[in-house]
Amino acid sequence: MTGSAALVTVLVVPLAGAVAALLAGRRGAVAAGLLTSALGVAAAFVLAGAVLAGGMQRVAVGGWAVPLGIELRADGLAAAMLLMTAVIGAGIAVYAWRYFGAAGHHDPHDLAAGPPGPAGKAAPASTQWLFWPVWLLAWGALNALYLSGDLFNLYVTLELLGLAAVALVALAGAGAAAAALRYLLLTLLGSMLYILGVELLYAAHQTMDLLQLRERLQPGLSVWLAAALMTTGLLVKTAIFPLHFWLPPAHGSAPAPVSAALSALVVKAGFYLLARLWLDLFGALPGAGVVPALLGALGACAVLWGGVQALRQTRLKAMIAYSTVAQLGYLMIALLLASGAGGAAAGAAGGAMHAGRDPGLPPTGGFVGKFALVEAAVRAGAWWAVAVVLAGSLLAAAFLFHALSRAFADAPADKTSAEVPAAPQLAALALALVAVALAAAGEPLRRLLTVGAAT
């Protein structure tokens, strides 16, 4: 399989899977979802191999050259994101298989028996299977987003992803309607600000292709305005402190596989786009260094604020939601370091994206990510960043052990682990193993991330 064929396959598989799941209906959707996940993981690995071996892969959709057409591009960062999405997505699929399959399911994540969630009763079981087509469309949107080289096409993928995420949150039932609605309003507002920026860039440069824009970029009022609008729009979507307020209610009320998908994948898409914009495009503007510094400072606040808030939560999902806020902070710090230190540190940014929700202790991928981050910070002499990362890790360790101790010690006797279906446990175990594997595969992954790094 050639690189470009792999690229097209990575795009098509989840979308075709969504079609199959929707046609298959309640009974067949699970099979369609699981099969799609397997194919998607395989395709992502093939594409990553092609990128590692042959450099950036490009496909001009419709055979039209930019700026008229849309070019899809897979560089190292995109390939790594696709791979991460496929692997985590497969884990989510296995988890959801049992979660939505069992009638009158209970939430194995809420073992840390806090007060019942705000979700109330979930959506009727007859529509729970719609998780599959919606999730597969979300996955397709993520893949399309990572591969797109066109600013307007990115807008469409953002909308597709946003609506999918809203629908997934709504799976939790009428009690989650407010959270889903807040999320919808903000994601729409973010898209509008983003598209306004795209319009300004198109007006000034007659192209929406990222690489072409980078060549043509003329510093000026409209470009700075566009940068500000697009960044603000994406900050809202990414839930960066202090615009994070919508995330804990939305993620906390969603069904467990959904909050996993949202925390691990969906908000990262906004960050990925921010990184692309500031590393590939606006980074070239004179005086642009201030902005990543500002974003990094926001990131530091997010790490500390999210960590403290997570520690105060009694429900595990709420805790995870706040730890997502903190985790996004790490990513912003990584973005700052990457923008300052050039190509090699872009790897650190990518590495940090793989920081799992573990406190970053060896021997897991989270440790590798944070280690890469600290290493880059030391190299850049950013001692404040080192301090923030370490403090954040301490907080993360504290709330994780807090949660674990509750799960093991305080779980009421009638809630035995026998109730938890095997598949979610297997999925969790598999994802944990992947985290360990990432630690081992850290070096090839970093090599992949430097393919086609812009600076």
Next chain:
Amino acid sequence: MAAEVQVFDAVLVVLLLWLGWRALASADLFKAVVQFIVFGLLLSLAWVRLGAPDVALAEAAIGAGLAGALLLDTLARLGRSGAADEARPLGLTPARTGIALAALGLAALLVASALALPERWPGLAEPALQQLRASGVSNPVTATLLNYRAWDTLLEVGVLMLAVLGVWILEAEPALPRPAPDPMLGLLLRVLLPLTVIVAGYLLWVGAHAPGGAFQGAALLAAGGVLWHLARPLSLGPSPVVRAVVVLGFAVFLAVGVATAVLGGGLLTFPPEHAGAIILVIEAAAMLSIALIMVALFVGRERAPSDAGIPDSAADASAVPGAPNPGAAP
């Protein structure tokens, strides 16, 4: 296209701004929604003045028509209490002063960058028009939507599909009380429905070389569907047939993408000699799906009337003046 400003334009712009503001600031939400619909209709006049008849058709049918019907339906379902708002919904408070200043600041910056634009601006008009011959159609907007940037449009059909999946995921809501079928409404339906089908087909066909296309045709079909629903309530839940039609457009579009990638020049690369036919096939499938999706978005998911326990909000919905179904009387 006339590029000179005429009195008409000045009047239109003033009306648009006034209606736009009233649609946001009217204390009575029913009035606000009606003003929003009129705003949408005038907006389509603005599109015509700016030389964008394709956009004008879509705006009138989708932006004003379908969105308006959805808004009115929601107002009726919210009931009197749910549709009530403050006396001065957008009045300035200390917090809102900050928002107002931010909005004004943004406007000032946008004006500055608009003034900096050259009066004559090339855009992508030339490449788009030069490649028209190879695109299979002669309407440049259709060429852009279904050939140059078909990938955008494929994903856009996905967005529509997601909206209806999202509505299906939600719990069924209580049905609005409906009046006995009216013979006049039935007559209207019998006359208009065949006409909408014909005109939708015409719009689809003509979209290749003149304003029109799948979205405009679908919106027209959907209007017929909404009328049908008002006369004889439809049920469009996720049944196998409905799902198959909803997914059809996206599936055909995707299948064409795969076929072109496997057999020919690449993802969504249409050979020029067949491009016209391929585009027509995609558009026909998309039109059916989009029309059904729009009707399904309007119909929503209603609980069967036999279900007991209809809450109060449904009972007083009929008393709201904005009930979209004519004659929703207590």
Next chain:
Amino acid sequence: MSGDDVRGALSLLLIAAGMLFFLAGSVGVLRLPDLLSRLHALTKADNLGLGLVVLGLMLQADDAFEVLRLLLVWLLVLFASSVACYLVARSALRAHGDAPTAAPEGPDEDTRDGR
């Protein structure tokens, strides 16, 4: 004066006359006291007004197909607005009892069910 000039002048005259009916209809909607009178002003005047405008435009049409399309527009609007008028009136009768006296709210009344 050539034939084209006469045609143009006639066309303008018809369109202007149509506009007058639109104006009368709009004034009627704003000034008349109750719903049924307003509906009367609106639908009758507008349809005649639109008919005259369409007639005027037909004189400027390039071919027979365009004339046919303009005629179709007029017939459709005529049909739809008379049905809408009937439905609005029926709905008002049901809501307010047998004899609607004054419309409860401002001039928005006519747009209510007329979509």
Next chain:
Amino acid sequence: MSLALLYGLAGIALVAMGLYAALAARHVLRRLLGLNVLGSGVFMMLVALASRTTGIATRPDPVPHAMVLTGIVVAVSATALGLALLRRMHAHDGSPRLPEDRDAGSP
């Protein structure tokens, strides 16, 4: 003043209005109206921009027209989903406002 500039400035005014309403209003339906007006403003700026090709090409730039068509469809999809969610929230919580916008004594 050219046609493009007139409508472009009108679009900017709509953007400012819509943004203000989307952020300042508390009734969710009004917020959705605000987002729609904001979107209409953005679309008007785009279509006005496209009409600036007069004198260079024979027709306006079709790419912004296609973008606006896509945008209109996306906006109505999102609005439909938002309205459906609003009705569920109102049925469940008894308020058409988001929890943080609810205060005692008002709807």
